[in-house]
Amino acid sequence: MATIKDVAKLAQVGVGTVSRCLAGKGGVSAKAEQKVSEAMQQLNYRPNSLARALSTQRSNIIGVWLPSLSGPFYQHILQAIEFELRLHDKHLIIANAEEANSNEEYLQHLDYLINRDCDGVLMVCPEIAISDLLIAQTNYPPLVFINHSTDLLSKQSFSVDHYAGGCLAANSLLALGHKNIACISGRLSAQDAQQRQQGFVDELARQGRPINPELCIEGSFDFATSQFAVQQLLDKQLPFDALFCGSDKVALVALSILQGAGIKVPQQVSVLGYDDVDFAAVASPPLSTIAIPIKQMATAASRQVLNLAYDLTLTIPSVAEPRFIARASTQASPYLKIKEG
Structure with missing residues (x-):
């Protein structure tokens, strides 16, 4: 297996020059950098990640803190993160805080990532809580x-306009x-969840159709709680005659329970989700559903x-607005058809 000394010898440069090329630091001419690159290819040399981390004082690892690993929402997030990190030769470590029950326990999972030298x-x-994030x-x-x-x-928080x-x-x-x-x-x-619920309730009131509080149920995004909420x-x-669910997972449960109870969707009740997973x-x-740009x-x-960890200047894309995606679980109510006729 080729070593950094082998690369330096073949390229006819010093070991320090090869190290600076690997670290991406300045002080190396274009000609020398080309010779090092060609030598690495010829020898099929692959830098030792630990050695590179020691030389650059960086682990090339980004930690990812998640409140859960279940459900497609978090899967989409992880896929996007992993794809972007891989483009820049970085890797990830995951901390799953699903069993945490307090801010203190949540932040212990952050300590786990920091103690593993994540950049x-x-x-x-x-x-x-925002105070803890600060x-x-x-x-x-x-x-x-x-x-x-x-x-x-x-500059360090990225979200969708859930309201x-x-x-x-x-x-x-x-x-x-x-x-x-x-x-x-x-x-x-x-x-x-609070923002999208508030937007929903506020808009109904603005349109002169304030929601009956008895028809508002607080649920969660797991299947068991969703089943209980729909049955409640x-x-x-x-x-x-219509049901808005705070996530597609809740809406999927609602489709099953409503139809199991003999309620036809969408003929009797339209069902609308949120996320578009x-x-x-x-x-x-x-x-x-309401599609959001996860x-x-x-x-x-x-x-x-x-950008923050490696002094890069990557362009930060803007986050698109939510969109309504019409599918077969919603249809015009009989009331609307009477008005139109």
């Missing part, structure tokens, strides 16, 4: 937040003529952490 950390953290950012500057927005960390997404959901169902609209939110301690809504025995288009019936958001955050 930067991405945190998907809609439920961590402390973490002060103590560890190469820190970037995904699906969390705050003016205090505007606008909630407004769009309300307007989409109202445009179909629905009058009695129910809602199952995510856990409202999470910033993103049905047990109220209040009429509703992979299974939405192949649900039965295919799920109408991968754009994760890509923007990934580029920012690379």
Whole structure:
């Protein structure tokens, strides 16, 4: 196996020159850099990552803090992060905080990543208090937040306009003529769930169709809680002709339970999800949803952490607005058809 000395000998340069080429540091002429590159190819030399880390004082590892590994939402985020890091020859370590029950326990998972010499950390953290994020950012500057927005960390937080997404959901169902609209939110301690729920409720009120509080159920984004929330809504025995769910996962559960209870979707109740994850288009019936740019958001955050950790100047893409995707789980209500006729 070739060594750095072999490369230097073949290229007819010093070992220090080869080291500077590998580290990407200045002080190497274009001619010498070309000779080193050709020697490495000829010898099939691959730099030792540990040795390179020692020479550059960087691990080339980015930590990724996640509140959960379950569900397509986090899978899309991880795919986008891994793709962007790989483009720049960086790697990732994951900390899964699914079992944490407090801010203190959440932040212990951040310590886990920092103690493994990550050059930067991405945190998907809609439920961590902003005060704790500010402390973490002060103590560890190469820190970037995904699906969390705050003016205090505007250059290091990347999110979707979930409030606008909630407004769009309300307007989409109202445009179909629905009058009695129910809602199952995510856990409202999470910033993103709270924002989309608030946008939804506010827009219904602005349009003169304030939602009946009895038709608002706080849920979560796991299957068991979603089942309980949908059943809780049905047990109220209040009429509703449309249901907005705070995620596609909740909406998928709603489709199953509603149809199992003999309620036809969309003939009797339209069901609208949120996210537009992979299974939405192949649900039965295919799920109408509010599509959010999950991968754009994760890509923007990934580029920012690379800029901060490695002094790069990558372009940060803007994050698109939510969009309504019409599929077969929603249709115009009989009320709208009567008006049109």
